[in-house]
Amino acid sequence: MSQAASMHVAVEPAETPLTPESWGKLGMWIFLVGDAVGFGVLLAGYGVMRATSADWPSPYERLGINLTAAMTFLLICSSVTMVKALEWLSRGDRVRAIRFLLFTAIGGAIFVGLQAYEWSHLIHRGLHINGNPWGASLFGTSFFIVTGFHGLHVTGGVIYLLSMVRWVLNRPDPRDSYNGVEIVGLYWHFVDLIWIMVFTFMYLL
């Protein structure tokens, strides 16, 4: 084998076979899978505690689902505005892409506000991280940890989205920011997906 040929073999591929668009996208997927393991462990722990507890209260009777159903709908809407932002970006329409990114961030901010309202309401009724007036104290612990962990993700997502608005504004060609917006979109849809599971397991079941 000639020297030139051996050097060619030693060169690392510039693209990952899993996500040929970018290594950043693969990085986000790896982060999300790790994060999903975290949420999976929390929800699995919640399920086991609940199944083995003799005095676990009925969540939908105690927590109420009207507000959280609206919050679920809001997150689903924000996922749609997120994909719409990406769609407009692929067509090179910076103004519409930014508008939909802002709609998504506003949806996330409203979600966090509603969650804060729900928490304050429940705390006022006596539910605490170390106490629960309706039965097992771990009900309060698991509720605040899981919904709080998710709420932190939404808050981080809003900040991430707003930083991406600036990113899109600063690119000479809006299409250059497609990959970055696709990556923030992956994060945002993941937050939506996790809420779908949290809503079912912590409020409906």
Place this chain on the structure above:
Amino acid sequence: MAGTDHKHPNYMAIFWTLAILTVVEIGVIFLPFGKLTNGVLLCGLALGKAALVAMYFMHLRFEARTLGLVAVTPLAIATLLVSVLLPDGFAVAKRSQVKGAAATAPAKH
């Protein structure tokens, strides 16, 4: 890489499907089928909704199959964890009940 966009599925159809499934989920909790049946139905609906988000909003349907397998791994880990922890949890709960019953029973002399 700029402009390497995916196919864009009909997002509004996915949105309406998710919205309708959410309404169905809320309806399920009022069904008189019992806790187990309702629980299975709710888990199925939640997994269906999550799959829709992952496949169409996160474009997993258009990605390499290996990435899909990687993405499903956390679900498998959580399921494994539940199946490992549940027997232990039930054993601890049963032991606590026996201890509680023994403590409340009248002492024999």
